[in-house]
Amino acid sequence: MDGETNNAAGLWPVLRQLAKGDILGLGDSAASPRTGSLEARTTHADKVVASVCPYCAVGCGQLVYVKDKKIIDIEGDPRSPLSHGCLCPKGAATFQLVTGSHRVSHVLYRRPYGTKWETIPLETAMDMVADRVKKTRDANWEDKDKKGNPLRRTMAIAHLGGATLDNEENYLIKKLFTSLGIVQIENQARI
């Protein structure tokens, strides 16, 4: 920065605009010395790993920035032939998927007619889910239709997958639920 620019940079923004002839404030008069001192946190990454957004089947390319063995940022990969460096709001928030301080990392349960959430052990929650699946399946099993044709299904259970399920997880979910005779299997991430 030369002396004249320095002086202009220290002025009130509109005066910087006038001093630089940047009437619309779309040029560098919009930047302050503080802006100039900022740098992207990706600048100091130890390594950058190419990956794919886990949220949906579009499969936008991502770059995962790592420092001290921790993820410090996830951005779009300009080399991706699909997304050319762009990410939708979900993909752009992937960093928070793994680092978000608001993420709940324990099981919360609100019992019927309950008014507040209770923390319960994961093992207990898994047993509760398994009990409910077995009870519902047993009570609603359809072995044959009215003409005697085999059905071997239950229509009392459905599965709706979430956007962060990856291909492998979805494959296993489909196998598991189909083996239980569940036929209503869907995912919300249809784009």
Ligand code: SF4
């Ligand atoms: S969720 Fe968004 S960023 Fe991620 S793959 Fe789908 S469209 Fe791309």
